[in-house]
Amino acid sequence: MLLEKQMKLADVIHHDYNLVPVINRFGIVLGFGDGSIESICNNKNIDIDFFLTILNAFHDPQLLDKEFLQSFSARLLIDYLRKTHNYYLAHKIPEIECLIVEMASESSDKKRSYELLQKFFEEYKNELIKHIDREETRVYPYVIELEEAIQNNSVSESLILRSNEYSITSYEEEHDNVEEKLTDLKNIIIKYLPPSKNQKNRFKLLKELTVLEKDLVDHARIEDLILVPKVELLEKSLTNN
Amino acid sequence: MGKTKKVVVVSDAFLLTAGIENLILELSGMLVDHVFDGSEKRLSEKIISKKPEFVIIDPECIKEILIPILRELSEESDIIVIGIVTKVTSQNIVSRFSHTLDKENNKFQLIECLQKIVGNQSDPLEDNEPTISKRETEILQNLALGLTNQEVADKLFLSVHTVMTHRKKITRKLGIKSISGLTVYALLNNIVDIREVERSV
Ligand SMILES: [Fe+2]
Ligand SMILES: [Fe+2]
Numbered sequence: 001m002l003l004e005k006q007m008k009l010a011d012v013i014h015h016d017y018n019l020v021p022v023i024n025r026f027g028i029v030l031g032f033g034d035g036s037i038e039s040i041c042n043n044k045n046i047d048i049d050f051f052l053t054i055l056n057a058f059h060d061p062q063l064l065d066k067e068f069l070q071s072f073s074a075r076l077l078i079d080y081l082r083k084t085h086n087y088y089l090a091h092k093i094p095e096i097e098c099l100i101v102e103m104a105s106e107s108s109d110k111k112r113s114y115e116l117l118q119k120f121f122e123e124y125k126n127e128l129i130k131h132i133d134r135e136e137t138r139v140y141p142y143v144i145e146l147e148e149a150i151q152n153n154s155v156s157e158s159l160i161l162r163s164n165e166y167s168i169t170s171y172e173e174e175h176d177n178v179e180e181k182l183t184d185l186k187n188i189i190i191k192y193l194p195p196s197k198n199q200k201n202r203f204k205l206l207k208e209l210t211v212l213e214k215d216l217v218d219h220a221r222i223e224d225l226i227l228v229p230k231v232e233l234l235e236k237s238l239t240n241n
Numbered sequence: 242m243g244k245t246k247k248v249v250v251v252s253d254a255f256l257l258t259a260g261i262e263n264l265i266l267e268l269s270g271m272l273v274d275h276v277f278d279g280s281e282k283r284l285s286e287k288i289i290s291k292k293p294e295f296v297i298i299d300p301e302c303i304k305e306i307l308i309p310i311l312r313e314l315s316e317e318s319d320i321i322v323i324g325i326v327t328k329v330t331s332q333n334i335v336s337r338f339s340h341t342l343d344k345e346n347n348k349f350q351l352i353e354c355l356q357k358i359v360g361n362q363s364d365p366l367e368d369n370e371p372t373i374s375k376r377e378t379e380i381l382q383n384l385a386l387g388l389t390n391q392e393v394a395d396k397l398f399l400s401v402h403t404v405m406t407h408r409k410k411i412t413r414k415l416g417i418k419s420i421s422g423l424t425v426y427a428l429l430n431n432i433v434d435i436r437e438v439e440r441s442v
Pocket of ligand 1: 081085132135219223
């Protein structure tokens, strides 16, 4: 279903509750009342077109409007991407970690298996942190600087130098690795972890991993299909100037 | 129902993609795993990494890179490539696909056609649980101990290429690709001992 601005946000969440963390990134928390998307966005000073486009792309990946999303400023895109990183690092990852620790402590006979899981996840986490850190300290600041320089017509030599150094395309490969490990982990849990009586936490874990996976895929898609082409365009206009 | 079969659809035309998806849903045990999203970078690699049994390609959407992509896909012996064709598609292109679906056919015809293609393929893994062979276990064991492909090859007197082929098969059977994931599997199944792994790190 295509989400539109006159719809009530509450109806949208009824329709797809996976959007809750997405609206959180725009500063909307549950208990937001009975307003339409439009009125809630206006009250919160949210760019409504951007909000809707992001929501639609998350809700149905086939509704990703590439050209339109690329038309928004890099600053706006990056602000959203950064908030998404924060959601992973401050919420999702710790939640999953806690769950695995809890599973390990509860079970005496399967302890060893859970410890293996814990180690695997730890490794995964460090990889993700490294990737995010590189984006936040190198890639994003560079993109914002690039956009500002072009807007203000003040392109410095050092920026041009850096634009030659960076390779924005190495990006995609890292995304594949991040997704791959999550799939591995899910397969281990679904197929290979020796069965235990406590299915409740396992189910929870699987669910959390699936939620994280979907979010990461959406995030990587925005980076690969929106941000990277946008940067390539900016870089092109840099050399044309 | 046997193993689910994965289909990757390579098309950027929404109407066509939606139609194909709709068609595939009619067949039991088929799953549309991924739809081409417009990024042409490393497309064939992306397709292969999804480990599909079938790839359905709309030649129209990847005109310039169609030939190299088909070549790379043809190296994956397990993948069956199906082309979407019409009356006006040039014979040169039609002949490059092992199977084709005619865009102008109706739904029944298309289902029949697809069933034929799907049924023709005999998959030895179909019903029984995939188990890894002795050789594969041996390779898995060494990988879990932290050896590189080259080191495993030297140790077992194999070529690196052979080790890689075995590794691909292991990944396909287990659904685990990363070395750390494979190590967890090896530990859970007592293929290696935790003390050995720790010693080797
Ligand atoms: Fe990111
Ligand atoms: Fe990223």
